[in-house]
Amino acid sequence: MSLNVSNLTVHHGAICAVNQVSLAVPTGKLAAIIGANGAGKTTLLRALSGLNKPTSGVVNWMGQTITGVKPEKLVRLGISHVSEGKSVIPELTVKENLELGAIWRKNGKEMKESLDQVVTIFPRLGERISQRSDTLSGGERQMLAIGRAIMSKPKLLLLDEPSLGLAPLVVEQIFQTIRDLTTEMRLTVLLVEQNAMGALKIADLGIVLNLGKVVAVNHAQALIEDPAVRAAYLGY
Amino acid sequence: MQLLNTLLIGITAGSIYALMAIAFVLVWRSTRVVNFAQAGMALLSTYFGYEAVSRIGSFWVALPVAMIGGALFAALVELILMRLLVKHASSGPIAGVAPIIATLGLLGVIRSVISMIWGGQDLRIVAPISNNGFTINGSTLVFSPLKLLVLVVVAVLLILLTILFQKTNLGLALRASAHAPEIARLSGVRVDSVRTLGWALAGAAGAVAGLFQTVNGNGNFSPDSIEFSLLLVSGFIAAVIGGLDSLLGAVLGGLFLGITISFVLMYVSSGLFFIAPFIILLIVLFIRPQGIIGVKAGRRA
Amino acid sequence: MFILGGVVLYFLSGMVDELRVYQGATIAVYVIAISSIILLTGYSGQVSLGHGALMAVGAYAAAVLRIEFNLPIILCFVVAVLAAAIGGALLGAAAARLSGPYLAGTTLALAIGLPSLANQFAVLGGEQGLLFDVGFPPLALGEDFTQYKWFFWIAALAALISMWVVRNLLSSAYGRAWRAGRGNEVAAQLAGINTARSKVLAFTISAGIAGLAGALLAMTIGTVSPSAFPLALSFSLLTGAVLSGITTLGGVIIGAVVLVAIPEIADVVAHRLGSSESVTTNLPGLIVSGLLILTVLFVPNGPVEQHRARKAKHAAQHASSKKDKH
Numbered sequence: 059m060s061l062n063v064s065n066l067t068v069h070h071g072a073i074c075a076v077n078q079v080s081l082a083v084p085t086g087k088l089a090a091i092i093g094a095n096g097a098g099k100t101t102l103l104r105a106l107s108g109l110n111k112p113t114s115g116v117v118n119w120m121g122q123t124i125t126g127v128k129p130e131k132l133v134r135l136g137i138s139h140v141s142e143g144k145s146v147i148p149e150l151t152v153k154e155n156l157e158l159g160a161i162w163r164k165n166g167k168e169m170k171e172s173l174d175q176v177v178t179i180f181p182r183l184g185e186r187i188s189q190r191s192d193t194l195s196g197g198e199r200q201m202l203a204i205g206r207a208i209m210s211k212p213k214l215l216l217l218d219e220p221s222l223g224l225a226p227l228v229v230e231q232i233f234q235t236i237r238d239l240t241t242e243m244r245l246t247v248l249l250v251e252q253n254a255m256g257a258l259k260i261a262d263l264g265i266v267l268n269l270g271k272v273v274a275v276n277h278a279q280a281l282i283e284d285p286a287v288r289a290a291y292l293g294y
Numbered sequence: 295m296q297l298l299n300t301l302l303i304g305i306t307a308g309s310i311y312a313l314m315a316i317a318f319v320l321v322w323r324s325t326r327v328v329n330f331a332q333a334g335m336a337l338l339s340t341y342f343g344y345e346a347v348s349r350i351g352s353f354w355v356a357l358p359v360a361m362i363g364g365a366l367f368a369a370l371v372e373l374i375l376m377r378l379l380v381k382h383a384s385s386g387p388i389a390g391v392a393p394i395i396a397t398l399g400l401l402g403v404i405r406s407v408i409s410m411i412w413g414g415q416d417l418r419i420v421a422p423i424s425n426n427g428f429t430i431n432g433s434t435l436v437f438s439p440l441k442l443l444v445l446v447v448v449a450v451l452l453i454l455l456t457i458l459f460q461k462t463n464l465g466l467a468l469r470a471s472a473h474a475p476e477i478a479r480l481s482g483v484r485v486d487s488v489r490t491l492g493w494a495l496a497g498a499a500g501a502v503a504g505l506f507q508t509v510n511g512n513g514n515f516s517p518d519s520i521e522f523s524l525l526l527v528s529g530f531i532a533a534v535i536g537g538l539d540s541l542l543g544a545v546l547g548g549l550f551l552g553i554t555i556s557f558v559l560m561y562v563s564s565g566l567f568f569i570a571p572f573i574i575l576l577i578v579l580f581i582r583p584q585g586i587i588g589v590k591a592g593r594r595a
Numbered sequence: 596m597f598i599l600g601g602v603v604l605y606f607l608s609g610m611v612d613e614l615r616v617y618q619g620a621t622i623a624v625y626v627i628a629i630s631s632i633i634l635l636t637g638y639s640g641q642v643s644l645g646h647g648a649l650m651a652v653g654a655y656a657a658a659v660l661r662i663e664f665n666l667p668i669i670l671c672f673v674v675a676v677l678a679a680a681i682g683g684a685l686l687g688a689a690a691a692r693l694s695g696p697y698l699a700g701t702t703l704a705l706a707i708g709l710p711s712l713a714n715q716f717a718v719l720g721g722e723q724g725l726l727f728d729v730g731f732p733p734l735a736l737g738e739d740f741t742q743y744k745w746f747f748w749i750a751a752l753a754a755l756i757s758m759w760v761v762r763n764l765l766s767s768a769y770g771r772a773w774r775a776g777r778g779n780e781v782a783a784q785l786a787g788i789n790t791a792r793s794k795v796l797a798f799t800i801s802a803g804i805a806g807l808a809g810a811l812l813a814m815t816i817g818t819v820s821p822s823a824f825p826l827a828l829s830f831s832l833l834t835g836a837v838l839s840g841i842t843t844l845g846g847v848i849i850g851a852v853v854l855v856a857i858p859e860i861a862d863v864v865a866h867r868l869g870s871s872e873s874v875t876t877n878l879p880g881l882i883v884s885g886l887l888i889l890t891v892l893f894v895p896n897g898p899v900e901q902h903r904a905r906k907a908k909h910a911a912q913h914a915s916s917k918k919d920k921h
Binding site: 327328330375378379382383388390391392393394395396398399400401402403405406407409410413414523524526527530531534565567568569570571572575576579580 | 636637640642644689692693695696697699700701703704705707708709711712714715777826827830833834837841842873874876877878880881883884885886887888891892893895896
């Protein structure tokens with residue numbers, strides 16, 4: 059297991075958003091976290107990447123305890139978080155957004171290599187490399203956000219609702235890319251999704267969150283076939 | 295000829311306002327605070343420069359000394375005051391006004407401490423070159439070698455600052471932290487340190503503005519110099535005209551303000567010296583509340 | 596309660612020496628000025644550094660009327676309030692479109708710019724300023740009723756009246772609208788409050804009160820001049836308001852007393868330390884500014900509110916421990 063979370067609790071003021079959550083993701087696997095609005099998915103992800111401070115519990119990554127470590131340090135340990143809502147900086151160009159992802163590495167040559175790699179994965183970004191990123195379409199922005207994360211050479215990728223607000227065709231494309239990246243780069247991925255069906259289809263592992271608690275963990279395929287999950291989250 | 299004179303005086307004054315406006319913008323971008331102590335910090339840096347001049351005798355040593363001193367002091371303020379402010383006063387009914395009040399308090403502290411150390415009387419920094427106007431075809435301009443020097447130095451600093459912001463990783467970190475601190479942190483930028491750096495750069499820019507405001511005037515300065523109150527107000531107004539978030543806007547705002555004031559004083563009334571900036575600010579806020587280089591959000595803080 | 600306060604003050608003023616009476620008058624002036632800041636900043640959430648300038652407007656209005664038309668003193672004060680209120684309404688109209696630092700900067704520019712206008716018009720008397728004489732105390736008050744005592748009476752009466760007015764305003768629907776707008780402007784608008792109009796109103800009333808304080812300050816000094824209303828005055832008022840607890844009117848006397856006491860305390864401290872003259876003259880300024888920062892950082896809601904919060908917490912703990920025993 060590369061990512062181990064045990065009894066993690068996170069509060070928003072007086073509200074307990076994540077309640078005693080324990081989960082484990084093996085190296086190179088893609089885990090989908092699904093659940094209704096307000097189930098605590100985003101808060102959980104933010105606690106893992108250091109944006110929110112957990113009240114209690116332990117997060118362990120590759121044998122190292124990382125509970126409460128700041129995000130800027132976690133990036134250096136190989137953890138990259140793409141936050142909700144196409145997290146790109148509109149005032150910067152596409153190239154600058156990508157370079158930002160590798161900024162802590164301070165090595166010009168490596169940065170160039172990573173840049174070539176991302177452009178190979180997302181040729182569309184290569185075409186628009188010197189445009190300001192607020193001229194991009196929604197799908198392109200999501201590619202850019204993921205591209206920025208790839209630039210930091212992550213081992214663990216935390217993705218928050220990458221399908222949010224995108225057209226169905228584009229969603230399919232993004233999901234396929236996430237699947238391919240996981241396999242090709244041997245990434246460990248935690249994918250938070252409102253689009254439960256799409257996420258479970260590409261995932262190895264499914265985790266269902268309800269009111270801050272883990273209510274089901276299983277192989278993604280098994281969850282798709284589970285009648286209770288189908289009724290509650292897949293809508294048929 | 296009078297027209298040219300007025301224009302050149304305005305551009306020189308405006309370039310000093312532009313530096314001050316840049317200081318405001320740098321601080322605003324890094325911590326979302328308008329630093330009303332900015333002119334106090336510029337004044338303190340001018341005293342640093344004065345000490346250097348009186349010991350070593352060269353303005354060219356005083357300038358970097360003032361810049362470094364100003365930068366260090368500003369960094370210290372960010373590290374202590376701003377972080378305490380975030381820790382203790384970022385919520386509650388007066389959270390919105392707490393930074394304003396705190397920087398005003400700082401302005402008062404700086405002025406009192408300066409008066410205690412150096413006394414309240416006028417001190418003098420002599421300009422490195424002549425402030426007597428150039429002579430063209432027998433008639434003398436108000437524009438002088440000193441004013442030319444001010445323009446050149448400000449231009450060089452602006453170019454250096456542009457290179458820093460546009461061409462270096464540090465500049466990318468500064469811009470990313472200003473626009474989206476959370477994304478910057480997730481990309482590995484140490485946003486806290488970048489904020490301190492933003493304040494330090496502002497301190498250095500303010501130091502140059504303070505020294506030039508002094509030598510471009512009559513060379514005298516004191517804790518109660520009206521020159522520094524004017525620098526505070528003009529720098530703030532120039533920054534607001536420029537949209538408060540944009541370095542280019544700050545430069546344009548400074549030049550616009552300097553030239554406008556120069557023309558008002560020449561062609562309307564020289565008695566409007568202190569009230570003109572206020573009137574210009576009101577007009578700008580009513581006509582273009584988003585500044586020259588507009589931000590969409592309007593005047594919220 | 597206000598009447599009781601008045602009676603107490605009346606007896607007190609008979610017992611202390613002249614300097615204290617004069618300081619008492621100054622405290623009363625500060626109480627008025629600080630309450631205008633509390634109304635504006637604490638309730639309506641707008642920061643003004645131009646209140647020194649608005650006080651000047653009130654003072655000049657009163658002095659000009661007194662000199663040019665020899666109006667009765669009470670009318671002069673009324674006009675001071677009206678003149679400053681008009682100035683405040685104009686400024687408030689601009690202010691309603693601004694927020695936070697933009698407003699602070701704009702009023703700062705005004706505070707620096709406005710006093711210089713005094714030199715532009717002959718009727719305002721330039722740097723020397725104008726004399727402002729409220730006249731001798733009425734003979735009916737007795738032979739030994741001094742000039743300063745008369746000042747004190749007028750100022751204290753004005754302070755009691757304005758406190759009464761401000762308190763009622765703050766607990767009225769207007770006060771609630773201001774607080775709602777301060778907390779969350781959008782939410783207040785959705786609740787049907789015209790926040791722009793509400794802010795202009797707050798600014799107008801606050802300016803009027805500041806104008807009264809300005810005229811009273813001019814009365815105690817005897818003249819009206821640009822140097823009596825420096826930028827430092829606006830800063831002091833803000834400090835006084837923050838020290839009083841900017842969100843409650845209850846502590847207003849604390850700020851006023853501290854502002855008057857600081858120069859004296861600083862004087863004593865400086866003499867004890869045997870400091871040089873430059874330290875002695877600047878110590879009050881340092882203390883005022885230092886207190887401003889420390890209060891904002893550590894007692895942001897002021898001593899009164901802090902005390903109340905602590906007491907409430909105490910009571911809650913007490914109650915819960917009682918419950919445990921049962």
